[in-house]
Amino acid sequence: MFVRWLRATALTVGLIAAPSLQAAAADDRLDVVAPWEINSLDPSRAGHVFLRMQVAETLVDTDHEGRLVPGLAERWDTSADGRRWRFTLRDGVRFHDGSPLTAEAAVKALRRAAARPGMLSQAPIEAIEADGPAVVLRLSRPYALLPALLAHSSTQVLAPAAFDDDGDTVAVIGTGPYAVTSLQTPQRLTVERFDDYWGEPASIEQASYLAAPRGETRALMAQSGDADIVFTLDPASRLRLARQPNLTLATTPLPRTVTVKLNAAHPALADTSTRRALSLAVNRQGIARGVMRTPEAAANQLFPPALADWHRHEPATPARDLAAARALLDDQGWTLGDDGIRTRDGRRLALTLTTFADRPELPIIATALQDQWRELGVEVSVNVGNASEIPAGHHDGSLEMGLMARNYGLVPDPLATLREDFGPEGGDWGAMNWSDPRLTALLESLTETPPGEARRDQAHAAAELLDAALPVIPVAWYQQTAAVNARLDGFSLDPLERSYRLTELSWSET
Numbered sequence: 012m013f014v015r016w017l018r019a020t021a022l023t024v025g026l027i028a029a030p031s032l033q034a035a036a037a038d039d040r041l042d043v044v045a046p047w048e049i050n051s052l053d054p055s056r057a058g059h060v061f062l063r064m065q066v067a068e069t070l071v072d073t074d075h076e077g078r079l080v081p082g083l084a085e086r087w088d089t090s091a092d093g094r095r096w097r098f099t100l101r102d103g104v105r106f107h108d109g110s111p112l113t114a115e116a117a118v119k120a121l122r123r124a125a126a127r128p129g130m131l132s133q134a135p136i137e138a139i140e141a142d143g144p145a146v147v148l149r150l151s152r153p154y155a156l157l158p159a160l161l162a163h164s165s166t167q168v169l170a171p172a173a174f175d176d177d178g179d180t181v182a183v184i185g186t187g188p189y190a191v192t193s194l195q196t197p198q199r200l201t202v203e204r205f206d207d208y209w210g211e212p213a214s215i216e217q218a219s220y221l222a223a224p225r226g227e228t229r230a231l232m233a234q235s236g237d238a239d240i241v242f243t244l245d246p247a248s249r250l251r252l253a254r255q256p257n258l259t260l261a262t263t264p265l266p267r268t269v270t271v272k273l274n275a276a277h278p279a280l281a282d283t284s285t286r287r288a289l290s291l292a293v294n295r296q297g298i299a300r301g302v303m304r305t306p307e308a309a310a311n312q313l314f315p316p317a318l319a320d321w322h323r324h325e326p327a328t329p330a331r332d333l334a335a336a337r338a339l340l341d342d343q344g345w346t347l348g349d350d351g352i353r354t355r356d357g358r359r360l361a362l363t364l365t366t367f368a369d370r371p372e373l374p375i376i377a378t379a380l381q382d383q384w385r386e387l388g389v390e391v392s393v394n395v396g397n398a399s400e401i402p403a404g405h406h407d408g409s410l411e412m413g414l415m416a417r418n419y420g421l422v423p424d425p426l427a428t429l430r431e432d433f434g435p436e437g438g439d440w441g442a443m444n445w446s447d448p449r450l451t452a453l454l455e456s457l458t459e460t461p462p463g464e465a466r467r468d469q470a471h472a473a474a475e476l477l478d479a480a481l482p483v484i485p486v487a488w489y490q491q492t493a494a495v496n497a498r499l500d501g502f503s504l505d506p507l508e509r510s511y512r513l514t515e516l517s518w519s520e521t
Contacts, residue, residue, distance in 0.1 A: 029184060029221070043241075043513075045220070047059070049198065052177075061191075061511065062509055064202055064511060067168070070098050070121075071161040072400075073162055074421050079508065081101075082162070083117070084146070085101045086098075093243075094151070096148045097145050100117060100145065100146065102146050104209045105209070107123075107186070110171070113144065114144060126178075130162070131160050134160055138152060144204070153321075156424055160198060164421075166219070169185055171372065187211060188210065189213060190203055197222060202218050213513060230244060239495070240499070240502070243371070243491070246302065246372070247374045248371075249304070250304075256353070259497050266418065267489035268485050268486075268489065269372075269415070269485075271414050272405075272410070272441070272442075275482060279362065280412075284339045285339070286480075289384065293486060295311070297379070298487055302372055304401070308487045308489070309467055312474065312478050318425055320466065321470045321473075337388070341361075352385075353389065359457060363392045364392070364410065364413070365400055365404060365410060366394070366395055366413065368395055377414050378393060399400060402489060407472050417441070426457050429453050433477065434452055436447070445480065453469055491506070501516045
């Protein structure tokens, strides 16, 4: 195993050509295909792939119900004042290079994570220290969210040898049930069962991951048998693949919402009434039925029912009301021209909606929104590019509107993602040039509020503010989908998208 690991670390961290459909599922290997490229070895940038493929692990894990459970830390506790957390590590855990998991090794990885952009940087950490077999985090104030942050992929614990003297990641050496045998960024990863794993060993010896951004390519690989598990299928492909005898289809609701991110500094979008008009003109029911093929996916608020503490039972976003939307724009002086497009002070109400094809439904939804907003008198140009264009446009100020799918379950408690998206500075996948001190205060207060009715009330108040101001417009709630080789037993989807649960799989004997 060590020789194979050493060979893997020396090879292939570079670009490769687009995948051939014959890149193929070997009979004894489990082949996974998903849209997301492996754009880095750094846990803060691509840690989700290594966590999902069960190469790397975190101090805190989640169970099938999304509850926090022990991971590399077998237990944890906090001081009476909530400012000192102690995570006691499991005994006998080894990294894939044979070195032991020690508190010093975990401290090195976590200090690095805390110093980089990411979830852990949110926590008010004063120090991360080793104390015998435990990792101790000292905070400047109570922060109940800390264990949930330590379940995020960016906090995965890699071996000391994974980093060079400058702290850059040079190899992915984790503690998981699978170890890397080859890595070709940005598309391919192969792994092998780690026989010295501390927990239940995997049944399947080898697995691979292939990033295939095009939905058509993924569907064809599932249909042809060149992949064993294919994630994120468009509705048309699901209908076709459901008729294939060699496949089973799986779906589960996710805490992910399709939203339109708006640049609140844009002259046409600065007024809440304009954002409200755009929202009122969206036919969510039509998009849910016609594009998502799931009527219950129509998002009448930002947070889906799966996020029980944040979801409000009363409809927060009314059904489409084009007349009310038109009246809001009329009141702001946007007058309808002969060509059906509104103008004000000689300026056309024309906007660019940027999206990406990694999620195959997004360009289709963008086209639907383009048509629906034209009925309102808004001219929308659709730009289908790479997912990176939305955060890039956020940073350089060029983004006007961005259609995306935001996962509020990246951390088991959505508060961590919300603080990143809707804090005073906004976020790449959240608000742009919009903030509200009332929301900031609520989100800060929630970090110290224990579970219970008071926390739910605060969460609902925060959700109400977001639904009223609409820095992002909710469109649809998301369903994760997968096509699975019928020979695989034990498959299930993780609604938090932390793991592909490979260790639960086995090949059927029939």
